[in-house]
Amino acid sequence: MLTVDYAKLDLEPGMLVLDxxxxxxxxxxxxxxxxxxxxAADLAFDEMKSTKDxxxxxxxxxxxxxxxxxxxxxxxxxxxxxxxQTFDRIIASEILEHVPDDQGVMAELFRVLKPGGRLAAxxxxxxxxxxxWWLNDNYHAPAAEGGHVRIYGxxxxxxxxxxxxxxxGESHRAHALHSPYWWLKCAVGLENDDNPLVKAYLKxxxxxxxxxxxxxxxxxxxxxxVLGKSRIIYADR
Numbered sequence: 001m002l003t004v005d006y007a008k009l010d011l012e013p014g015m016l017v018l019d020x021x022x023x024x025x026x027x028x029x030x031x032x033x034x035x036x037x038x039x040a041a042d043l044a045f046d047e048m049k050s051t052k053d054x055x056x057x058x059x060x061x062x063x064x065x066x067x068x069x070x071x072x073x074x075x076x077x078x079x080x081x082x083x084x085q086t087f088d089r090i091i092a093s094e095i096l097e098h099v100p101d102d103q104g105v106m107a108e109l110f111r112v113l114k115p116g117g118r119l120a121a122x123x124x125x126x127x128x129x130x131x132x133w134w135l136n137d138n139y140h141a142p143a144a145e146g147g148h149v150r151i152y153g154x155x156x157x158x159x160x161x162x163x164x165x166x167x168x169g170e171s172h173r174a175h176a177l178h179s180p181y182w183w184l185k186c187a188v189g190l191e192n193d194d195n196p197l198v199k200a201y202l203k204x205x206x207x208x209x210x211x212x213x214x215x216x217x218x219x220x221x222x223x224x225x226v227l228g229k230s231r232i233i234y235a236d237r
Contacts, residue, residue, distance in 0.1 A: 001209050002030055003093050003174050003230050004120045011036055013065070015088035018112065020077055020105075021095030025051035028070070029058070031091070037069040039087075041080070048072050077105040085114045093122045094230070096157075097129075097148045107164040113237045119166060123152045125231040128179040135186035157233055166235035173228025176220045181205060182229070 004027055011017070013035030019028040022040035024047050031038045032055070040051050052072040058064050075081055077092075078101060090109050096102045109119055129151045132139045141147040158168040181201050188195045208216040 001175070002026060003122045003232060004091055005172065005232065006030070006034065008170055008172075008232075008234050009089055009091070009120050010118055011089055016069075016086065017089045017091065018080075018082070018087045018109075019091045019093075020075075020080075020109065021093055022051060022072075023047050025054055027091050027093055028072075029054065032058070032064050032068055032070050035065045035068060036089070039071045039073060039082075041073050041075040041077075043074060043076060045074055048074050077108060080108045080112055082112045084111055086112045088114055088117050090117070090119045092119065094124070096121060097123050097150055097152065098146060100149055102150070103160050103164060106161055106166070110165045110237060115237055117237050119161075119235045119237070120232060121157070121161065121235065122174075122230050122232045123157060124148065125173050125228055126151055126153045128182070128227060128229050131179075132182050132186045135183060136190060138190055139182075139186050152231065154231060154233070157231070161233065161235045166237060168233050168235040171231065171233045173224045173231055175229040176223035176227040177205060177208060177216065178229040179227045 011031065011034055015036040017031045017036050017038045019031060019038055019040045022028045022042045023044070025040055028038050028040035028051060040048070042048050055070045055072065064070070073081070077095065077099065090113055092109060096105060099105050113119060129148070133151065137143050139147065141149045154171060161168050184198050184201055188198060192198065
């Protein structure tokens with residue numbers, strides 16, 4: 001399940017990409033499949049180990065283009081271990097909402113991006129996120145350790161990116177069908193995975209991700225501008 005639109009990221013084979021907050025590697029894997037070298041970085045050691053193991057399996061199975069480099073590192077977004085102007089493209093997916101010093105992370109991303117490079121920053125969209133906060137205090141910080149510390153409106157995210165030197169451009173939303181799932185989870189209890197409504201909706205989401213049927217793909221495209229769970233902004237240096 002990808003959040004970033006690679007056409008809008010303007011990714012080309014041979015580029016070097018940083019995927020910050022890579023988690024279990026969904027964007028890092030897709031970036032590598034498209035012929036770009038990628039550094040997957042995250043604070044979570046277990047997730048980075050899983051991503052490293054998956055890359056190893058992809059190499060063994062011949063699922064990656066020849067000549068690309070994949071690196072997995074544990075790193076803090078406030079003190080990235082890379083020289084200035086290292087990367088052609090950067091993906092920062094669902095990370096800024098977790099960080100108290102979000103502008104500090106943005107400044108680091110600007111530092112390591114090459115002139116002419118592009119950043120894809122994704123955060124939870126304001127309306128779906130606000131509903132989750134209203135429904136359950138345990139969904140976000142401080143009750144949720146490491147949880148979301150803010151709700152971004154699009155103007156705030158654009159203003160903060162601009163303040164560190166980026167030039168924000170196109171924006172869109174994604175994952176409209178995921179918003180009701182999280183509202184259900186928040187309403188019945190985040191740990192209540194046995195709730196029949198939650199189980200039924202998760203089954204539908206899994207079917208949608210695996211099969212990508214025309215009906216649900218069309219419904220999501222129509223609903224994304226209003227209910228999209230994620231907001232994506234592309235910004236240039």
